[in-house]
Amino acid sequence: xxxxxxxxxxxxxxxxxxxxxxxxxxxxxxxxxxxxxxxxxxxxxxxxxxxxxxxxxxxxxxxxxxxxxxxxxxxxxxxxxxxxxxxxxxxxxxxxxxxxxxxxxxxxxxxxxxxxxxxxxxxxxxxxxxxxxxxxxxxxxxxxxxxxxxxxxxxxxxxxxxxxxxxxxxxxxxxxxxxxxxxxxxxxxxxxxxxxxxxxxxxxxxxxxxxxxxxxxxxxxxxxxxxxxxxxxxxxxxxxxxxxxxxxxxxxxxxxxxxxxxxxxxxxxxxxxxxxxxxxxxxxxxxxxxxxxxxxxxxxxxxxxxxxxxxxxxxxxxxxxxxxxxxxxxxxxxxxxxxxxxxxxxxxxxxxxxxxxxxxxxxxxxxxxxxxxxxxxxxxxxxxxxxxxxxxxxxxxxxxxxxxxxxxxxxxxxxxxxxxxxxxxxxxxxxxxxxxxxxxxxxxxxxxxxxxxxxxxxxxxxxxxxxxxxxxxxxxxxxxxxxxxxxxxxxxxxxxxxxxxxx
Amino acid sequence: xxxxxxxxxxxxxxxxxxxxxxxxxxxxxxxxxxxxxxxxxxxxxxxxxxxxxxxxxxxxxxxxxxxxxxxxxxxxxxxxxxxxxxxxxxxxxxxxxxxxxxxxxxxxxxxxxxxxxxxxxxxxxxxxxxxxxxxxxxxxxxxxxxxxxxxxxxxxxxxxxxxxxxxxxxxxxxxxxxxxxxxxxxxxxxxxxxxxxxxxxxxxxxxxxxxxxxxxxxxxxxxxxxxxxxxxxxxxxxxxxxxxxxxxxxxxxxxxxxxxxxxxxxxxxxxxxxxxxxxxxxxxxxxxxxxxxxxxxxxxxxxxxxxxxxxxxxxxxxxxxxxxxxxxxxxxxxxxxxxxxxxxxxxxxxxxxxxxxxxxxxxxxxxxxxxxxxxxxxxxxxxxxxxxxxxxxxxxxxxxxxxxxxxxxxxxxxxxxxxx
Numbered sequence: 007x008x009x010x011x012x013x014x015x016x017x018x019x020x021x022x023x024x025x026x027x028x029x030x031x032x033x034x035x036x037x038x039x040x041x042x043x044x045x046x047x048x049x050x051x052x053x054x055x056x057x058x059x060x061x062x063x064x065x066x067x068x069x070x071x072x073x074x075x076x077x078x079x080x081x082x083x084x085x086x087x088x089x090x091x092x093x094x095x096x097x098x099x100x101x102x103x104x105x106x107x108x109x110x111x112x113x114x115x116x117x118x119x120x121x122x123x124x125x126x127x128x129x130x131x132x133x134x135x136x137x138x139x140x141x142x143x144x145x146x147x148x149x150x151x152x153x154x155x156x157x158x159x160x161x162x163x164x165x166x167x168x169x170x171x172x173x174x175x176x177x178x179x180x181x182x183x184x185x186x187x188x189x190x191x192x193x194x195x196x197x198x199x200x201x202x203x204x205x206x207x208x209x210x211x212x213x214x215x216x217x218x219x220x221x222x223x224x225x226x227x228x229x230x231x232x233x234x235x236x237x238x239x240x241x242x243x244x245x246x247x248x249x250x251x252x253x254x255x256x257x258x259x260x261x262x263x264x265x266x267x268x269x270x271x272x273x274x275x276x277x278x279x280x281x282x283x284x285x286x287x288x289x290x291x292x293x294x295x296x297x298x299x300x301x302x303x304x305x306x307x308x309x310x311x312x313x314x315x316x317x318x319x320x321x322x323x324x325x326x327x328x329x330x331x332x333x334x335x336x337x338x339x340x341x342x343x344x345x346x347x348x349x350x351x352x353x354x355x356x357x358x359x360x361x362x363x364x365x366x367x368x369x370x371x372x373x374x375x376x377x378x379x380x381x382x383x384x385x386x387x388x389x390x391x392x393x394x395x396x397x398x399x400x401x402x403x404x405x406x407x408x409x410x411x412x413x414x415x416x417x418x419x420x421x422x423x424x425x426x427x428x429x430x431x432x433x434x435x436x437x438x439x440x441x442x443x444x445x446x447x448x449x450x451x452x453x454x455x456x457x458x459x460x461x462x463x464x465x466x467x468x469x470x471x472x473x474x475x476x477x478x479x480x481x482x483x484x485x486x487x488x489x490x491x492x493x494x495x496x497x498x499x500x501x502x503x504x505x506x507x508x509x
Numbered sequence: 510x511x512x513x514x515x516x517x518x519x520x521x522x523x524x525x526x527x528x529x530x531x532x533x534x535x536x537x538x539x540x541x542x543x544x545x546x547x548x549x550x551x552x553x554x555x556x557x558x559x560x561x562x563x564x565x566x567x568x569x570x571x572x573x574x575x576x577x578x579x580x581x582x583x584x585x586x587x588x589x590x591x592x593x594x595x596x597x598x599x600x601x602x603x604x605x606x607x608x609x610x611x612x613x614x615x616x617x618x619x620x621x622x623x624x625x626x627x628x629x630x631x632x633x634x635x636x637x638x639x640x641x642x643x644x645x646x647x648x649x650x651x652x653x654x655x656x657x658x659x660x661x662x663x664x665x666x667x668x669x670x671x672x673x674x675x676x677x678x679x680x681x682x683x684x685x686x687x688x689x690x691x692x693x694x695x696x697x698x699x700x701x702x703x704x705x706x707x708x709x710x711x712x713x714x715x716x717x718x719x720x721x722x723x724x725x726x727x728x729x730x731x732x733x734x735x736x737x738x739x740x741x742x743x744x745x746x747x748x749x750x751x752x753x754x755x756x757x758x759x760x761x762x763x764x765x766x767x768x769x770x771x772x773x774x775x776x777x778x779x780x781x782x783x784x785x786x787x788x789x790x791x792x793x794x795x796x797x798x799x800x801x802x803x804x805x806x807x808x809x810x811x812x813x814x815x816x817x818x819x820x821x822x823x824x825x826x827x828x829x830x831x832x833x834x835x836x837x838x839x840x841x842x843x844x845x846x847x848x849x850x851x852x853x854x855x856x857x858x859x860x861x862x863x864x865x866x867x868x869x870x871x872x873x874x875x876x877x878x879x880x881x882x883x884x885x886x887x888x889x890x891x892x893x894x895x896x897x898x899x900x901x902x903x904x905x906x907x908x909x910x911x912x913x914x915x916x917x918x919x920x921x922x923x924x925x926x927x928x929x
Contacts, residue, residue: 234707282903282905286903286905286906286909287905288906291707292853292902292903293902295649295850296850296853296895296898296902297899299849299850299898300892300895300896302891302895303888303892304895306886306892307554307558307886307888307889307891307892308558309886309888310880310886310887311554311558311885311888311889427715430711430715433708434708434711434712437708473723473726475719475720475721475723476719476720476723478719479715479716479719479720482712482713482715482716482719483712483716485708485712486698486704486708486709486712486713489704489705489708489709489712490698
């Protein structure tokens, strides 16, 4: 990548760039809206779609009378306005430049309060069960499209630079919703409903290993070591976790031990990588690729020699699903986030932990400084090699745990093809997430969503013009677009992949 | 006059000279050591995963000789059948010498023929990767280019009924063109936006892999009566002719092998004698220096990846028309991934790549025979292959452990740099 001189960030410069960005986002929104109206809205008005909001009927929303519902809705709306408003207001009217945690909290509570009466009015909760919602495909898509066009037009006209990203994200979500409604349309009543929460639930589970892999890559690269061997650590973690869980007969303790050993096996590979990268100053990309082929070979050998002949390794362990007490009853969000496989909770906790470790602790500052400018770090007394060894080996623990997601968490029998190149996808996710744990999580959820969606849309494959192969290929296309710098600039850690030579 | 006899410098003894020579790191010593390490590693794996041997080690202290002998026997048997399955079986050879019939000759040539058949596409794919490495570009998504090239060759292969003299070159040109376009697009992204080629080629490969079932399900591609993604077969005119077909039709060695050898010569000429090859080398060594010398970096970057993609597409075509004759969802196995290791083990030298690919082919074919005779999983051969690749491509490590001198020279292997 050619070096570009850093731009001087001043308030006026920032406004110039973000105004231009708002124009681009507005045009994108208008295009989305036109597509929704022209492509999806053209369907016959006789066609309907049923959206299921719950994947099972285990949750209850407390009843409200209509009048109290209105009050709750207004209170919720007020809270949302209070939380979100100052972010969008111009600076001279006291607008805040950044999201504060209090704002986010108030806004979140407001959204939840609004969801409560709305879900009741939609008739989804008359006998303690969340129900279906049937919509007219043409009118629904045209309405969404018109709203999207209007939002885009306002953005083009006024160039709200701060609201632009949020509006674009909302536009993307709306577009996906319109696509889903259009894809699952039917004419005759007993048709398979598209379970919205089911798709989202699967998204969380499908993205756990991608999140963990990408976070692992992030930690390593923040310290300046490129880890392309995430795939190898996945394979090692998946295999070791599976074998340990089966040897220990899938008891609760056994599964915990399996997760721990899976993590350790990932760290073993990370140790080899970091010795090669630090002590021998080898090319890290080459070492990574060779480690992957080594792990694949070992896994093939173990599978052919031990797993197929030994009667012990025939069970498939699976981690339990935990429904958290109160929060799992929130419509849509509850079943997706709080009624999950406990591995999902572990993953989210690890993301939060690693964000804290990397960005809020002294150790994290050292790791990041070593990845940006190792010579300067050594001058002030930071051990470059020490920080790199620690970061890469700890990252190996995370990646090994990600491998366990394939077998121990999801309940699959181990085969060496199980990881099917997702380790390399995690690498791309790390870049999409801009070398940040939360960013990695967001990008991984996109991949998890398309994976989950192409599975759920299999029923409707007859009537979708786009084959689901294209839906599976979509995130990779998005990756290429993003990596090409078409959406914002990408800046890796400065010393990423450069071996350190002590002077 | 006192005779001043000059003190002759102490000559090292001939024995010490040989030792000293052996301690100079060169590729031969490195390969031998790598093979020994891999063999030892494989032996440990065999012993660890064979229950009867493991129990015999319990009585190691009472009967050390018997324990070691039984382990060594199985390991030796495994490696012996690996070699005989890959190159030539001595038993069959003596049978043929005693009774030189065509059938016996076919049995003798069988293992070598299938080894070279497997190796031919791998040679070309490895050359493709080494062209990329020469320009410091890592085409990690070669698998996609292999499949795309094969897909293009497939369409030509089943839709035309011309003479082989016309159809085979046509298939090859189309496959190379598609591979070059796919990789060249990634090169253009690298040249104009700075997107790293490891990510773009990998993602393009994933896209191709995701679209492959759709491609195989298209009306004019799918074979009638098959629903699980098998394509039509290439017409006989489009298949690569067998070379040893007159001895026995079971000898699969085909025109792909001479084509691969010709490609080795061509790439060697390209690297050592051609102007463009030198430009690619310059850009690979130092972009800044090349730019100062007036080389168009962007053009060379696109060209390098396009050439690599062309060779990988050609490998796909050789695989399709020489071996498989039709495409399925798992077409191409892991040629794109193995090619990386082949290029690294061959140290980006055309004949090195050739030797590495033949070695990989030996491991693949010998592994199957070994599994059939000894019951040890054929993946042992892949483990040996991976360990050898690791030791040769990261020579620092081996040189440090075995105290070889000059590891730096060996490690000066032009490959891809870090991100960005």
